[in-house]
Amino acid sequence: MTRPETDALWEAVIGGDEDAATDIVMAMLDDGKDPEDLLMDVIAPLQARVGHEWAAARITVAQEHSATAVDERVIGAVANHPAVRRRRAAVRRPGRVAVTCIDGEWHALPARLVAEVLRLRGWRVDYLGAQVPIPHLISHLHRTGPDVVALSSSIAVRLPAAHATITACQATGTPVLVGGGAFGPDGRYAALLGADAWAPDARAAADRLAAGPLPRPSSTHRIGDDLPHLADQAYTHVTRNAPRLIRHVLGGLRSRCPEMARHTGEQQDRTAEAVSHLVEFFGAALYLDDPELFTGFTTWTITILAARDVPTQSLMPALDLLAEQVADYPRAVALLSRARAAVRERLPDDDPHRGRDEEAEGPGPANPA
Template identity: 55%
Template structure:
């Protein structure tokens, strides 16, 4: 049938979006079934129709045009659409190319990108063990011991899971399994995958399939590595100490902000809870930036947060005030202080363009 990028992709995308945004699962499945009846390519349906609609779901949430509940409902409908694409399609035992494990890192709830990769690989003839979201590393390693796959594909969308991803990569390689990683958490250029010593990085599902086609070298399980070997800057202990202080940092920042802005004392319980959540995310991204020693990771998140707050009619000065309070508390940590200073300068300097979401709500 027609190649990807043709008019049918856009037309089906519009139809699927209408169904997904309207919360109509049956209409979404009808779109997919009509496309299959017309002979359209399953892989293109997965990546360029369903995947594109899911990206739009994330963009609508970020623009405050879709609630969290609506976003979750939309994602569930897209999961059902994926199932409709692959229903009845399989490979016979004598034609399986090899066995692959696809999993999200521990703590990662955004499973749909990994699901898309898993289904693309199945369409291309691989036997895939899809483990889904939030898989503890120890459980994944037990599965690898039991199945001895050709490779494990690890997915992570949120950068705050990078330290956990680093641990998982090293653990997989320690049992002799090559690790292919992907997802927005690893950077648009795969910089963190390289920093963590992953076997390969893939920008998308098709790149992942191509990497498997080319073959992945088996790591030497006797060559044990530690985080400080890959990231020598961790020897200064800032990441560890700031991370351990997370709860106290959030609590004290809330108190100090109330003292500076008495209007906060009239906040409802829900407003206080949302403020605490925002501060916790800031601290989480700060500690992750300390882990990878990359100011861009933190400044990108802060500018994205400012865009989100503006979309919700929250003044950006509340964000800069929070950064200032954190800087006072962390004045004995030079790398953390520098990160906070750079983020503040980005917010208060010349207007910067909106930045892409630093993770995936899709």
Template identity: 60%
Template sequence: MSTHTSAAPRIRVLQDRLWDAVTDRDEHAAAAVVFAALDDGIDVETALLDVIAPVQERVGTEWAANRLSVAQEHAASAIAERVIAALAHHPAGRTTPRLGRVTVACVDQEWHVLPARLLAEVLALRGWQVDFLGAQVPTPHLIEHLHTNGADVVALSSSVPTRLPAAHAAITAVQAAGVPVLAGGAAFGPDGRYARRLGADAWEPDARSAARRVADGIPVPLPAVGRQQIDDLPHLADQEYTLVVRSRPQLVREVLSQLESRFPAAAAYTEQQREHTAQDIAHIVEHLGVALYTDDDELFTGFLGWTAGILEARQVPAASLGPVLDVLSTELKDFPRASRLLDRARTVLDALPPPAGHDPGASDDRTSPSAPHPGS
């Protein structure tokens, strides 16, 4: 997507220098790398999207492979956000607004703010008046902001698929206020399938294409008085999503109560490991719920496959997921769609190759792997 193909080796050098700075937790060195690049002729948008963003993606990849701790990942992300904020005040990053107004916000309960922040900065650089509302914006607050300040477009960001129901509520409410919605972020799928399914007016995979889409214009949606989420997703009428989500605490307790008998290695878990296991089970149920919400098998099977890889990287056997699926299948046997999802997830899990040289009874004091999601 970059227009700086000829500068690719130069960009890679900058990425490596920034990587060294953020993994050393050296904020000043990170800022120095970026500011020196600006002095050397790199424009601010390139610094944001071709230097900072790829380094943050690498941070997530290294965390998933268990080569960075959660604390290291958080520190690197915090440094990236502070460098971006400093760039916004750099003379090279100042642009007088001359176009329309765009509101950029993360959906309710979405804390992964970097993709939205990058879009907000790119839009501002291109001359838009941007209201950046930040992470986890409750829908009523977003609508109040629109009524008070107006907007030509609302750009909604979500990285974690379990936030899709909240995204759907926000999309519906914003459109009812007469403002089109541009959706973005990993939660909406690599091809934007969930953005379309939830009725967004547009979807784009990255900040550059999103900025172009805003510039091209997104038509104002037709009034949809009384429109409900079930109008977009008629399968919700079976109530499986609602019942599974409401039953999550009981489902987690039931899985934990049966885990030792089905997976004997769990008997040796420490209290911390049991707590992390409960968190993992809760996230599995959450993803089952959102797969029921979207009626998309791949959302759940993809999450289980990704989780298996995360566990194996931490020397926790992916086989430990099998008993979880078995108990959930028994508990939800009267739910046809949930049963289908669990059966397909078990097929995916059974097809995974065993890791070479792995001790099937191994475990560790990992942090729960469910914070990010593939592509976040």
């Protein structure tokens, strides 16, 4: 794809111009562009760029949603191009696969890419889309009997639901292939949660299935058998009390960070949103017993807040306030301690908490900016 084509497609997608975007990719297919290459080397990177632009606050949430919707409709247009349909009809069918997102996962475009690449490879695909409740998915598996389930999740806070979904699918005798950003860039959480295989993208998923069938699950087991650390009840405490924890942190921030009274309404909304996500990722990290998941999120949050012109002075006090509520759970306390150390080293130079070891100094309210 030439640079002018790339620029034109980006402008069409980010501008919400479905017709222009469709015309560009249809012309590429008319000129002989391989449809799988078009999906994976053009549309997938373009969607990734949409996410990067949102993270950098160069586009709004509404623009991100609009661009994603255009990309989804463009993928549908590619799937119905006459040359693509002829190609699918000529390929041997290796089997049937159900492609779905876990319950609570709204980011469906990665799963849609998997579905279309598998269709190009000849698979009969049942694409179920976003946010599929487990009972409905299991009912579908019993009714259709696919050879494999391809399960997509983009955000790590959905991994407890992914674990339940994997286990439920395997209980029907159906192997599970997982993918998406939630499972880590190296798929580190796939094996931990009992998945039968992992793939980093749609092309890799198709290659893995082409290499041979996944083994049928031989037995069922309880979710707790996979993650014995859950016996300490730290995860249960955080998830059951999440609304109260969020209220405690936000209420405490108002007294410990009086400068928040000078924040704009949007800055206060962003802070509240960050605290809510902080508690969600805290719970996910406890579920997986992976401190890196939480430290990665908290340090990423610094970048996100800075891009949106939201002061970061409330982040360290928020972690302190959260620690007060989990003092009876050593694993949770240790996880927060690691996150605080990582955050201190990455705060802006003008943040009063940068490089300061609050634990060594003892408890107390954070200094205002």
